[in-house]
Amino acid sequence: MSKQILKTKLLPLAALFVCALSQAAEPIRIGMIEGMSGPFANAGQAVARNLQFAIERINAKGGVRLPDGARPLALVSIDNKQGVEESLIALRQLTDQRIGFVTQGNSSAVAAALIDGVDKHNQRMPAQRVLFLNYSAVDPTLTNEKCSFWHFRFDAHADMRMHALTEVIKDDSSAKRVYLIGQDYSFGQQLARSARAQIGAKRPDIAIVGDELHPIGKIKDFTPYIAKIRASGADTVVTGNWGNDLTLLVKAAREGGLNVKFYTFYGNGLGAPAAIGEAGVGRVRAVAEWHPNSGQGIANSPSDAYYESFRRRYPQPEDDYVHMRMHLMIEMLAAAIEKAGSTEAAAVAKAMEGARYKNAFHEAIMRADDHQLMQPLYVSVMRKTSDGSVRFDNEGSGYGFKTERYLPLASTMLPTSCRMKRPD
Template identity: 60%
Template sequence: MSPLSRRGATVRFCGLLCSTLWFTSSPAHAQGNPGASGMPIKVAMVESLSGSFANAGEAVFRNIAWAVERVNERGGVALPASEGGTRRLQLLRYDSKGQNEEALSALRAAIDDGARIILQGNSSATAAVLIEAINKHNQRDPGRRVVFLNYSAVDPILTNEKCSFWHFRFDAHADMRMAALMEVMRENRALSRVYLIGQDYSFGQAVLREAREQLARQRPDVAIVGEELHPVGRIKDFAPYAVKIKASGAQAVVTGNWGNDLTLLVKAAREVGYEGTFYTFYGNALGAPAALGDAGVGKVVAVADWLPNLPTAASERFYQSFRERFPRPQDDYVHMRMQLLIEALAQALERAGSTDALAVARALEQAEVSLAGQRGRMRASDHQFQQQLVVGVMERLGSPGVRFDVEGSGYGFRVVRQIPAERAEMPTTCQMQRP
């Protein structure tokens, strides 16, 4: 199969936004702007853009596209004349269809199409497969080496035992997120019984494992009354799981579920009359607040790198600018870390003075960026980004601390805990092998 036909199988275009992005990133437009003289730098997003998690993939694309637009609007990336001078970023998208083999095919197509920066995140299993493939590719084909920037795959193993010089994670890993949730759980002295449920793959297993370990250390008085792993993206009716949760007498559920697997779970819990608290990694988006409605008020806790109701003027301006760019309520899914990822990439390209993957990776190890009051730095020892984490509780729009709701649902998240980067940081077991 030719590179062109592979691209036809893996790229899914996206209407107005994608057309706008291709126009602002095109060589012809760049040449018409005195601030951008060289060919665009191709950045390839490999993600599920169809199937059970298409909504999550499209939501990520909006974030990355907006961040790329911001770089291009200020003129692009300043490189030496030998590297084409000032160049814009061009965001390409490849549909992995939620399958690892499709992700590998998309990776090959992206490399053939000239991309040397690969983005992915929605699945730690896919991230692990891509890391292995990129390691091998970069060793066998040094003239076409690529760098992998990960915005959401949070299995701790990816920056520990499976750490790679070519992989950089911009999200807090599962153990860091669990520790942040545990700070809030520790204060709930009425809590005595919890139920653990997650998706049956590396990330979901890591979340449950860390929940057990941290509860044993920090809340030994809390009993785990149920523990379950379910197939990823294949359950359409979570009612049987919700019934078991309710019957267990659990006062709280701890879950790393994301996308439709979270939305359908919380909806089923509401429908069977479960009244406990949900401690979640991703309960603040993609339909979960609307699915719970009033039943979730004060009972859904979410951890994130940033939340829209963070009480600072810079954060408020940042969020309002996103809403202006994407005014439809259903498009309200914004993550600061994805913005910082693109800022770090632009910084690294300029610091390296080159698009060569080795030079860019070395520059990324030194990345330190800030946006709208949120700061982050890349830890060179394992390529785990270090940034503050926040924990929020779901409340009605307009209640104290909730100026902004989620996806037009009428519910938002009040920030109850801010955890500085130095406290969120955790040790690593990575033994980095550098070229």
């Protein structure tokens, strides 16, 4: 057998050998603490899909490159049933397994407890420190007075999101009487304060005719709340509700014939578009760091291609809720590990500070002062796909969202009061 033939036959074997080494490499585990059961199970399951999608993309490129070789990422999830105590127990389980990266987001109350828990763990166990990566808990205090070196937030906080919404409300001449409704915990309370302050500053002529907080995850029928909104004479509703609390609210509004505008944080998914249906066209708005139709009108849009790849991975309509920030979080984590040349928490944190992210349709900067991600924001309005105004619908509902206002990165930055204590 000639050397050339032998070499040709050996090439596939070498490829298999490299593949086997890659598969044998110890994965870098990311521990997700999230509500996977109960009233907000759909929100937790959406997170798991998005994180898994992002992890698969990293692994498909060969994993995370380290001095001793490439390692794949792996997701380990624990159901916290949306409880604080359960989340702290989950944190101990993950640290007992020596998992160095913990992620959570669907509750600012849980996030606050985890920040405190991670701080205490890292003080007790300096040789086994962990980083907390927050993809959705948006209470502004978490990167202001409660900021921590060990915590990074990848979502725009409530004041930043409210800034984007009120930029649209400011120019909405039909908005004269606003009703605030939200969930009764730290995030909902902060959102109400932020809405009052920002609307008062930008549109002092607007009357706040209601300010309602309801128990989180407890209300099965929002009809009484819709009756209050109608009685107030409101023409506009501002809400940060998410999960079933949002779906049931907008469903009750539709069934009750409440014809008002909804300015929401999360009205573009998890059943909300289908729940409100035709009544939401031109009336329901949402704010997000990205949405599926953000590339509309751009030939060969990279944004469209990205979204279509997610739809191929999760073809069921009910699985269609894409969180760009979660994908970005995983990519920035992988890049920081590679820059640090280590999975050690402090080294990765320092590599993450000031890090920049940029792809063909999105950019972001992790601000070192408070570990708050700065990125563009979109305010989009609900439209029907059947009338040709949007290409992609949400969750097979027949309704999608079209960009109404784009705020570039520089326009979303707000000051911070963080006074971060850094490790020695």
